[in-house]
Amino acid sequence: MSTAPQMVASEIAQGSPAQAVATPPAAVGLAEAVEHWQEHTRGPEVALRGERLPAFKSQAMHWPVNPLYTPLDLEAVGFDYQRDVGFPGEYPFTRSVKPNGNRTALWTMAQVTGFGRGMDWAKRARFMLDQGLQGLILEHDLPTTNGYDSDDPIAEGEVGRAGLAIDSLEDLDLAFDLPFDRCKYLMSVCNAPQPVNLAMIIAALERKGVDPKQFVLHTVNGILIEYTCVGRYIYPPKDGLRIATDCFEYMIEHHPNWAPISIISAQIYAARGNPVQELAFAMTIAMQHIDALLERGLSIDKVAPYFHFVTGVDMDFFEAVCKLRAFRKIWARQMKERYGATRPESMKVRVMSSPGTMSLTLQQPLNNISRLAIMATACALGGVGETMTTPLHDEAHALPADEAIRVGAAIQHIVAHETGVADTIDPLAGSYYVETLTKQMEDAVMAEIDKIMAMGGALAAIERGYFQRELAREQCDRNRALEDGSRKLVGVNHLVLPEERREIPIFRLGDEVEADQIKRLHSLRSRRDSVAVENALAAVRTAAKAGTNLVPPCLVAVKALATHGEICNAMRDVFGVHHPDAQTAGV
Amino acid sequence: MTQFSNRRLRVLLAKLGMDTHTIGVTVIAHALRDAGFEVIFTGLKQTPEMVANTAVQEDVDVIGVSSLSAAHLKHLPKLAEFLRAKGAGDKLLIAGGVVPFEDIPLLEQAGVRKIFTMGTETRVIVEYLKTWWEAKLAAEARDA
Numbered sequence: 001m002s003t004a005p006q007m008v009a010s011e012i013a014q015g016s017p018a019q020a021v022a023t024p025p026a027a028v029g030l031a032e033a034v035e036h037w038q039e040h041t042r043g044p045e046v047a048l049r050g051e052r053l054p055a056f057k058s059q060a061m062h063w064p065v066n067p068l069y070t071p072l073d074l075e076a077v078g079f080d081y082q083r084d085v086g087f088p089g090e091y092p093f094t095r096s097v098k099p100n101g102n103r104t105a106l107w108t109m110a111q112v113t114g115f116g117r118g119m120d121w122a123k124r125a126r127f128m129l130d131q132g133l134q135g136l137i138l139e140h141d142l143p144t145t146n147g148y149d150s151d152d153p154i155a156e157g158e159v160g161r162a163g164l165a166i167d168s169l170e171d172l173d174l175a176f177d178l179p180f181d182r183c184k185y186l187m188s189v190c191n192a193p194q195p196v197n198l199a200m201i202i203a204a205l206e207r208k209g210v211d212p213k214q215f216v217l218h219t220v221n222g223i224l225i226e227y228t229c230v231g232r233y234i235y236p237p238k239d240g241l242r243i244a245t246d247c248f249e250y251m252i253e254h255h256p257n258w259a260p261i262s263i264i265s266a267q268i269y270a271a272r273g274n275p276v277q278e279l280a281f282a283m284t285i286a287m288q289h290i291d292a293l294l295e296r297g298l299s300i301d302k303v304a305p306y307f308h309f310v311t312g313v314d315m316d317f318f319e320a321v322c323k324l325r326a327f328r329k330i331w332a333r334q335m336k337e338r339y340g341a342t343r344p345e346s347m348k349v350r351v352m353s354s355p356g357t358m359s360l361t362l363q364q365p366l367n368n369i370s371r372l373a374i375m376a377t378a379c380a381l382g383g384v385g386e387t388m389t390t391p392l393h394d395e396a397h398a399l400p401a402d403e404a405i406r407v408g409a410a411i412q413h414i415v416a417h418e419t420g421v422a423d424t425i426d427p428l429a430g431s432y433y434v435e436t437l438t439k440q441m442e443d444a445v446m447a448e449i450d451k452i453m454a455m456g457g458a459l460a461a462i463e464r465g466y467f468q469r470e471l472a473r474e475q476c477d478r479n480r481a482l483e484d485g486s487r488k489l490v491g492v493n494h495l496v497l498p499e500e501r502r503e504i505p506i507f508r509l510g511d512e513v514e515a516d517q518i519k520r521l522h523s524l525r526s527r528r529d530s531v532a533v534e535n536a537l538a539a540v541r542t543a544a545k546a547g548t549n550l551v552p553p554c555l556v557a558v559k560a561l562a563t564h565g566e567i568c569n570a571m572r573d574v575f576g577v578h579h580p581d582a583q584t585a586g587v
Numbered sequence: 588m589t590q591f592s593n594r595r596l597r598v599l600l601a602k603l604g605m606d607t608h609t610i611g612v613t614v615i616a617h618a619l620r621d622a623g624f625e626v627i628f629t630g631l632k633q634t635p636e637m638v639a640n641t642a643v644q645e646d647v648d649v650i651g652v653s654s655l656s657a658a659h660l661k662h663l664p665k666l667a668e669f670l671r672a673k674g675a676g677d678k679l680l681i682a683g684g685v686v687p688f689e690d691i692p693l694l695e696q697a698g699v700r701k702i703f704t705m706g707t708e709t710r711v712i713v714e715y716l717k718t719w720w721e722a723k724l725a726a727e728a729r730d731a
Contacts (some may be wrong), residue, residue, distance in 0.1 A: 017664070117718045142605030146632065154634055158605045231607030231631050272610060350609070362705055470614045483708050492706065524609035582628040587609065587616045 034070055038270035042067065060274040060315035061320070063440065069432035082440065084329070092332040094325050094438070096383045101425030102416075107380075108135070108387040109412045117517055118174025121164045125178055135185030137389075138175075140197075147193045147234045147572075149565030150517045159514035161538055163189075166197075167521045167563050171202040180210045187262075188353045189216040194221050194235040194247045196567045199554035202255075212255050213225035221247055221306070222263035224285040224458055226579070228467040229271035230264075234568060235575040236322065238463050243550060243571075245292040250551040252298075253304065259308055261289065264354075266312030270358045272475045274322040275314075280448035282457040283311060283330060290339065291457070293535040300339040304346035305526040312356035315371060317378050319439055321428055323343060324353060324382030326441040335447075350417030351385030363500060364490035368393035372411050382419045383427055465584035476570055521563065535569040537559040544574035596720045599647040601629040601638045603666070606656035606712030611684055615651065618709035624716065635662055639669035642678060648723070649716065654684040679719060683707065711718065 043347070056065040089099030089467035098104070125136050142162040143155035149167050151161045159165050165174060190197040201217060223240040224234040233240060237523055244261070252262035265282035273281065286307055293303045311327065329351035335341040355375030360368040372390055379388055390411050392404035416422050428434045455461050464470070481487035488494040536557035543553045552569070557567050597618055600612050609631070616626050627645050629638055642650050652663060652669070663682055682694065683703035691702050701703055703712055 142607075146605055146607075149606075154604060154632060156604070157658035158656065161657065230610075231609060316694065472617070475610050475613050476617045481616075483710070581629050582616075582626075582630075585609070585612050585628065585630065587628040 005320065012144055018496070026262045030070060030072055032088065034068075034072060038070075040142070049425070057436075058319050058486075059443075060314055061276060062445075063437075064257075069436055071423055071432060071433050072438040077436055077443075078522060079435055079439055085429055085435070088217060091329040091336070091344070091347055093348055095426035095429055097328060097350070097385075101383070102380070102422040106416050106422060106435070107384045109389075109409065110211060116496065116513055117165060117520075118171040120160070120513075121175045121178070122177045122245075125175075125183075129179060129182050134183065135187070136183060137187045138189065139241065140188075140190045142166045142232075145192065145232050146563060147191055147565065147568030149563050150521055152565055157514075159517050161184065165513075165517050166200065167209075167565070168249045168524050168561055169203055169558050170495075170520070170524060170561070172200050176204050176208055176210075180205075180208065181375075183215070183295045185216045185218065187220075189220055191220045191223055191226055192232055192240065192243075193564065193568050194219060194223070194243060195250075195550040195554040196564055197559065198251070198551060199558045200564070203555060203558050207243050213257060216258055217251075218250070218259035218262065219257070219302055220264060221261045222285060224374045225264050225267050225282075226461060227457075227462045227580075228268065228281060228285070229273070229471055230267050233578050235571065239575040240578075241292055241459060242547070244289065245296065248289070248293060248303075248306070248549045250549055251299070252302070254324070260306055262308045262310055264310045264574065265353065266310050267357065268471070269312040269314060269356055271471045272478050273360070273454050274474060276444045276448055277439075277470060277474070279313065279323065279327055279330060279445045280452060281332065281386040281461075283445070283449055284452045284461070287334070287338075287453075300335065301340045301343045301346050303346075304335050304339070304341050305343065305350075308350040308352070310354070312354055312358070313375050313378050313382070314356055315359045315375065317374065318379035318433060320375065320438040321382040322434060322441045323378070324351070324384075325349065325426070325438045326435075326445060327337070329442055330445055330449075351435075352387040352389070353379045353382065354383050355379065355391060357391040360393065361489065361491050364497065367491055369407060369411070369463060373414065376415045376420065377421060380415050380419075383426055385566075408473050437498050439538050463584075463587060468580075468586035470586075524561060524563070532560040533562045533566070537566060538561050540567055540570040541574055544571050595656055596624045596649065597627070597644050597645065597647040598624050598636070598649040598651055598716070599627045599635055599645060601641075601650060601652045601666075602631050602664040603633055603635060603638065603652060604656060604658050605632065605656065606654060606658065608630050608653075608655040608684075610710075612653040612656065615653070615683070615709065615712065619716070622713040622717070635665035636669050639673055639675065642670065642729060643673050643675050644703065647678065647727060648720070649679040649681065652682040652684075654682055654686065657684055659684070660690060663699050664696055664697035671698070681715075683712070693700065714716075 001092070005476065039049075057063060058065075060064055066538060084092075085094045086099055088096035104284045121138075128136060132227070137161065141160050143150060144166045148155050150165050164171075164175060186201075188197060188201065202212070203213070205212060214540060221244050221513050223233070224237065227237045228239065231565040235243065240287060253257050263282050263286050265278050268278040268281050269275075286309075290300070290303060290307075294300065308326075311324070313323065327352075328349050330349040335347045341347055355372045359371055359375065367424040372393060376388065376390060390408040392408045414423060421427065452461050452466070458467075478487070482489055482493055485493055491497070539558055540550065541552040554567055557570075600625055602609070602612060608624065612628070616628060619626050620641055620650070627641075631640055638650065639722075650666070652666065654662070659682065666682055670678060670680065678697070680699050681701045681703070682699050684705065686702050686704055689706075701715065
């Protein structure tokens with residue numbers, strides 16, 4: 001046997017000077033190599049031909065984007081694979097909360113529906129169930145969402161327009177004329193009047209003889225988002241939080257298989273919030289809800305697994321992917337480190353992510369199909385979560401046309417079945433840029449969370465208008481960037497069609513829907529037991545004042561056929577209404 | 588010059604009914620303030636009568652309504668009517684947001700003086716108001 005190979009091996013092990021010169025240790029060598037590349041290869045090119053932009057920045061965060069990312073960048077942000085990334089289904093869940101990613105099953109593909117009266121909604125819902133959908137999303141119209149009856153003067157022109165009009169239990173009876181053996185899941189998007197909404201749904205299911213255990217009701221209930229940016233609030237923020245906490249507590253006690261809360265952080269994005277704001281505001285809002293539940297004696301491991309988020313992604317592909325990756329890690333760490341959760345279920349964030357409607361344009365609507373495909377791909381690569389909905393390319397115009405609904409569904413199938421992005425778990429992990437940006441995102445979100453907590457948390461931040469003003473600033477900055485051309489948006493300020501006349505075929509619901517709904521409401525008021533209604537409303541007021549759970553008296557009230565607006569008004573009598581000044585509203 | 592020339596243009600920005608979309612009105616409010624106008628915001632969930640009352644109480648020159656909920660044909664003519672009934676028909680009533688082209692003549696007929704459709708740049712609105720304000724000040728100076 002020759003001894004030569006052994007000698008070489010021992011020389012390598014000892015790191016002989018001759019070897020060091022030929023192949024220097026990786027870390028030192030790489031820094032020098034990058035410098036060498038900058039000086040000798042990239043530098044001359046830039047010096048000679050310049051760059052197409054004065055500065056490269058990420059779209060929403062405006063963070064500088066380097067020409068090249070290498071392992072040195074990971075070193076600079078202190079990246080540690082085991083600590084920062086780990087494995088799917090294991091803490092800190094950066095790669096996925098699911099042990100086998102999308103390989104066991106794809107995410108659930110859902111669509112939003114809802115308009116008109118009870119029977120109009122039921123017809124549409126039956127159609128969707130016939131198409132094989134197992135879940136429905138119920139959108140109420142604006143008067144219902146804001147706690148008014150259809151005959152309230154402020155409701156004029158809005159009844160049944162943007163969703164289902166609900167005045168009493170009888171409306172929901174009509175809407176729930178559905179094959180519940182095939183409907184496994186119903187998400188209700190109604191938020192501020194939650195105890196009334198919840199009571200109506202429970203009472204209607206009871207009247208239909210549907211076993212609540214065979215069915216999952218998912219309520220939104222993350223009320224603090226409404227004060228942050230959506231505006232569909234009724235009562236002052238602290239009372240809104242108390243109401244939401246009542247509903248959460250009631251649901252986990254009586255219907256533990258239901259889903260009592262969703263923080264719709266997509267609304268923060270829709271209000272032009274950047275990814276760091278979206279995650280930090282949503283996290284602190286969730287923490288405020290958690291604190292309210294813990295104050296009632298519930299444990300973190302009892303409540304945390306119920307928390308669910310809906311996030312919207314924007315067009316900056318890498319910001320979108322890194323936002324979703326950082327989100328899982330931040331939730332896991334906050335639950336474990338801040339709250340001392342011990343169950344893995346408490347540390348797995350449940351997220352539904354979707355391409356964002358606010359990234360679509362009214363101009364040249366077909367372009368939106370390509371935007372949706374790119375955003376849906378980013379959702380899939382970021383580890384989408386449980387569900388994805390696709391908005392529709394003509395959504396900026398009106399109620400979606402049938403073709404847009406078909407294309408919207410097809411986009412998800414194309415991403416899922418034709419691109420391969422769902423076949424391996426978290427395939428962008430390890431990318432020098434993606435890991436650097438994920439870490440950067442996490443650090444920035446944590447700094448913002450600390451800032452909000454120093455103010456006293458999300459409720460205090462809302463009461464003093466911090467969230468609202470921060471979002472207003474982003475809105476104005478973004479508009480300025482579009483107007484001065486520093487941010488390009490195709491069809492809006494780039495590749496603009498000079499002659500484009502943008503017809504807006506607004507969905508015009510016939511006035512007869514509103515008139516008919518009001519007629520029904522008046523008929524109900526004339527034939528119900530008005531003493532029972534008055535007593536039930538008095539009990540709602542008493543519970544509101546006493547601080548006892550609002551859901552049981554609301555259940556009695558809806559069964560007595562008290563109307564949605566009447567019950568909301570009973571709570572208005574006690575809590576008052578929220579009307580922020582311009583300064584607090586950020587306007 | 589008359590006493591009027593030092594007055595700053597006072598604008599009331601309003602949201603009517605259930606329409607809670609505030610990005611447009613926020614961007615406009617900040618742009619008008621940057622242009623040196625005084626801006627008051629009604630807050631959300633206002634009826635036409637509430638807005639007309641505020642316009643009179645605050646003695647504004649301009650009422651700007653942001654409408655993104657498709658209820659403009661219900662609300663705006665009513666607001667114009669309330670303003671006239673309260674003797675405030677000389678105030679400039681303008682609107683912006685999602686308004687189909689075919690509705691524009693109907694709204695103009697009802698007393699809405701100008702409608703800015705989606706995609707209008709803020710400087711266009713600022714220029715429009717500056718021109719209107721200068722003409723109004725000149726007219727007031729002539730009459731004084």
